[in-house]
Amino acid sequence: MNRFILFIAACICFLASCKVEEIAPVAEAPKNLTGRWKIVKATRNGTDITNVFDFTQFRLRFDSTGNYMLENRLPFLVNANGKYALDDPEYPFKLTLTPEGGSAVTTSLNYPTSAGVRLLNLSFVPGCELNAYIYTLSRDN
Amino acid sequence: MLPRLRIKGQRIWMLAALLIVAIIFSFCHIKITKVTIPASAKVGDVVPIQLDIDVSCNSDGSDKLILGVLMPKGWKGTQNLTATYRGSKGDGSFVMTPLSTLAPHGDGKNWPDYMRATFGIAGNLIDDMEWVVMQSDVPFTYGNNDKITGSIFLKLKVGADDNPALVKLAYVVANTTNGFTSDGNVDAGYGPTAEYYNEYIGDCFTVTGGSGDLVDFCNPQLTTISPPKSLDNDLVTITFDSNVANTALSGSSEVYLCATGTTNDGKTIIVCEQTSKTLMKLTGRGRYEITLWPRSFFGINDSQTVTNMTYYIRDKSGTKQVGYGNTAAPFTYKFKCG
Incomplete structure (x- = not known):
């Protein structure tokens, strides 16, 4: 009988030791664009033109204070250095570039990861409205 | 030896069987039997085009008639094309099919994209064309074995881009149920491409006048430019096809671009x-x-734009060259979007 009482008491102690643990949701990390980006793929009206033009010298650099810089310019969203902003730092869908002395240009932001590498897809129309371009950029390490 | 099977009223049974087969398998056709169009027109003319249609089906139903016309994008067909119809099922007009309307059997495509995927650009050589798609204002109700004949009357204002052109216009008729399909039950004398839809590709149509350069969609060119319409801030691809004609560069191992740009200033x-x-x-x-x-x-500064370009293709020595139409004149190109 004593053993039975001891067993019940042990069970009560064991169960009483449990407590509800509240887990706070983990905040989404802000998307970080800072760094130097290079073009790894380019399309014009859906046709891959990566290998028919020299895209290798172009660089797009974002710094941590909201500035962007272009190196070796190409047809692009903007043609001068300036400021950049995301519509939402955690879940960005749009990137806005505001060149110095110019008007802000906003484009949809696609930020996929491929083979462990973060990519940046930027679509834009630099010339005739019917001619749409997409540059895929990766960080230039 | 097995006894010969005798069925009472055998002929009646055979007729009944044939009737059932005819009901199960609908033998249909739709065909553009004739297209009437002038051989040429001037930029800005409204061109009358008549399509004669022959339709029949041995089942009954109700469908709207779909009409597609392939033309250069620069003609802005959705603004410059109108159509009416007259036939044994009545008269009426066509309205533009909304781009949000998905085509049946079109794998989620709308009608223009479905036509583009199915019929391409109908043998034209410059990919700067679009299918403009309209539908009849009301559905046609047809009965078993109706023989429907009629005509579609198009009015197309050509050359909205102000460019003279040589182009093969093409036409497609279909219905709003079957899309571009065939179930193989084709009326005698009609192929699978005239069961539920039909395409008609015209001869080269000439548009003269206009202030732009001639755009020849019909004939192979020594050089082509892609995209066909671009500004100086686009990436422009110039292609030289030495197979089109024997030229001074035939047999050259390397060829070079020799270009002259003119700026806005x-x-x-x-x-x-x-x-x-x-x-x-x-x-x-x-x-x-x-x-x-x-x-x-061309190394221009930020305040300049390149408005047009002339060019030759030259060999490595720079002494042999090819120009427009294999003549001494240069190829020409204007940087513009219209």
């Missing part, structure tokens, strides 16, 4: 060197191409 910039900057890469037997950014290629 009246400056002329010549880039005519035989270096890596102007080298056209061999992309296939006798085909060469170069992709350039005109603003950089």
Whole structure:
């Protein structure tokens, strides 16, 4: 009988030791664009033109204070250095570039990861409205 | 030996069987039997085009008639095409099919995209064309074995881009149920491409006048430019096809671009060197191409734009060259979107 009482008491102690643990949701990390980006793929009206033009010298650099810089310019969203902003730092869908002395240009932001590498897809129309371009950029390490 | 089976009223049974087969398998056809169009027109003319149609089906139903017309994008067909119909099922007009309307059997495509995927650009050589799609204002109700004949009357204002052109216009008729399908039950004398839909490709149609350069969709060209319409801030690909004709460059191992750009402030910039900057890469037997950014290629400043360009294709020595139509005149190109 004593053993039975001891067993019940042990069970009560064991169960009483449990407590509800509240887990706070983990905040989404802000998307970080800072760094130097290079073009790894380019399309014009859906046709891959990566290998028919020299895209290798172009660089797009974002710094941590909201500035962007272009190196070796190409047809692009903007043609001068300036400021950049995301519509939402955690879940960005749009990137806005505001060149110095110019008007802000906003484009949809696609930020996929491929083979462990973060990519940046930027679509834009630099010339005739019917001619749409997409540059895929990766960080230039 | 087995006894011969005798069925009472055998002929009646056979007739009944044939009737059942006819009901199960609908034998249909739709065909554009004739297209009447002038051989040529001037930029800005409203061209009358008549399509004669022959339709029949041995089942009954109700469908709207779909009409597609292939034309250069620059003609802005959705604004410049109207159509009416007259036939044994009544008269009426066509309205533009909304781009949000998905085509049946079109794998989620709307009608223009479905036509583009099915019929391409109908043998034209410059991919700057679009299918403009309309539908009848009301559905046609047809009965078993109705023989429907009628005509569609198009009015197409040509050359909204102000360019003279040579182009093969094409026409497609279909219905709003079957799309571009065939179940193989085709009326005698009609193929699977005239069961539920039919395409008609016209001869080369000539548009004269206009202030732009001639756009020849019909005939192979020594050089082509892609995209066909661009500004100096686009990436522009110039292709030279030496297979089109025997030229001074036939047999040359390397060819180069020799171009002259004109800017909006009246400056002329010549880039005519035989270096890596102007080298056209061999992309296939006798085909060469170069992709350039005109603003950089001609080295203009931020306040300038390149408005047009003339060019030749030259050999490595720079002494032999090919010009427009294999003549001494240069190829010409205007940087514009319309």
